Amino acid sequence: MELKARPTPPTFAKKSLIDCPRTEVDPWSKPLESSYGDGMEGLGNKTGHQCCRKQKVKRGLWSPEEDEKLIKYITIHGHGSWSSVPNLAGLERCGKSCRLRWINYLRPDLKRGSITAKEERIIVDIHRILGNRWAQIAKHLPGRTDNEVKNFWNSCIKKKLIAQGLDPNTHNLLSSNYKHNNNNNAWKLSYHSHQQPTSTFTVNSQISDISSMVMKAPPLPFPMIPLAPDTNPPLSHEFSSSLTYEYQNPKTQAFLESTASQSSIGSALIFSSTSHPSEFGMLDESCMWAGGYEPTQSIIPEKKQPEQQVEIEKISSELIGAGQQMDASFETSNFDFDFNFVESTLLPCGMYYNQSPIDQLAWDSWALQEKK
DNA sequence: AATCTATACAACCGCAGTGAA
DNA sequence: CTTCACTGCGGTTGTATAGAT
Structure with a gap:
């Protein structure tokens, strides 16, 4: 089996905190050999993983050799039961540690580099x-x-x-x-x-x-x-429950309804409400607020059929083309997709945006940048 | 050059949920 | 129904490293 070659570590300098965006950390960089877990610290350790108490296990940072063993094993056999992975892969680690290492670091589908x-x-x-x-x-x-x-x-x-x-x-x-x-x-x-x-x-x-x-x-x-304008109820955690937030505007609702009737979207949940935006996530797993970003294929599950993807793209572009601005996230019976529009009259989270010339300006320039 | 401090991020810990025995 | 192993998750800790002193 051929393992993916490690990229040449880029040189990087730690930036100041203010710059915050993550430093250009070499994803494959490793600490000095001597710093890897070199003992069997897990043995008899009361605070260790339950599965570790029964056997000798290494702890601490993973060595490149251990990584290779794990990659090799999982690539060929899949992980199956994590608890059996260490033995089968020839690792002196507990299953939990192997799972964590794979999920957080070794998985091939991980995106490397700074968060954008x-x-x-x-x-x-x-x-x-x-x-x-x-x-x-x-x-x-x-x-x-x-x-x-x-x-x-x-x-x-x-x-x-x-x-x-x-x-x-x-x-x-x-x-x-x-x-x-x-x-x-x-x-x-x-x-x-x-x-x-x-x-x-x-x-x-x-x-x-x-x-x-x-x-x-x-x-x-x-x-x-x-x-917030004076006419609005106070927006806080002691929030008035008399105000109902609606996710969707009639225009988009109508649009989606008409589209749904002639497409694979099917029973799209296109309307829901709550008394506070913070409750959106609790309302219904199938409808949640997740505004603030562009329609993107990246959040579309891979299982989606090509025709569904085309449909989503079509809807997104039509909505954008129509000049609507609204933040919304939908999940239909088949799949979910997200739009990034902001329509201040619809979404209380964004309702102040139009009332502020500063934000309007910021929005415009941001949108312009994103288009480039 | 040595030491100290702050930072980023890898790894661990403990708990909760789930399903099989 | 109970127990136990396993898995996933969020909180926390540990450690290498860059920058400051």
Whole structure:
């Protein structure tokens, strides 16, 4: 069997935190040989994996030799039962460790390299709805693992949001609950927050250029972030349940209905509602908010039939062509697909966007960039 | 040059869910 | 119905490395 050659490690320099986008880490880089787990630390270790307690197992970083053994075995035999993999592959590791190594590092379909700005947007947008459900978020990022998403969130995005005065847990404004420290230009939580959420796009537009903003200027002053009109109920976790959010506008609904009747889309769930955007994910597995990114084939499951894919592309292009702007994600009985449009009148998460000339401008320039 | 500190990310831990015995 | 092994997930820790002092 032929194993994939390792790419030549690129030279890289660690960037400053502000630049955040991940450093150009060589995906195949390995620490010094001497640092690999060289003992049988798992033996008799009360805190080790259950499966490790019965046998001698190595722990710590994997050596290239171990990687090769695992790759070779799984490529030929598949993993089957993970607990039997170590023995069959000739590894002194526990099954759990093998599984983790394969899933997070050795799988051939993993995407190597830094997380892109686009992927970052997706992570932020979905996290806003789902919270720390890393595995769910990772499903929207082909080739990325939950561990990777989680690490990126903790080491990068979280800091960016805080630097903008946004609570990374709720994505709401931090206002008085976070105190800005002029010395280090950072926001620190001082007590429980209770604020208005920002619009989807507001967050995205800031994130896309946060490095320069933070570097060259103090953190964004709150007034730059559009606030909810007085006529709206308070948007917070003590949120009024009287307000109902609807995912879909009549125009798109009609369009999809007509399309569904003559295509493979079938029983598309095209309407749902909730009292708060944060509940979108809980409403129904088949309909969730996941706005903020472009229609993309990358999130379309591979199992999709070619004709379905063509259909999706057609719908996406027609919607875009019609100049609609709306964020939405649908799942039909057969498959799911996502659109990126923003129509402020439809989606409260994005409803402030049109009311802010700053955001409108940011949107336009972002959209322009994305087109290029 | 040596040491310290911060960062990124790989790996581990413990828990929950599931299914087979 | 209970037990147990297995798997998947989220939180946390460990470690190599870059940059600062």
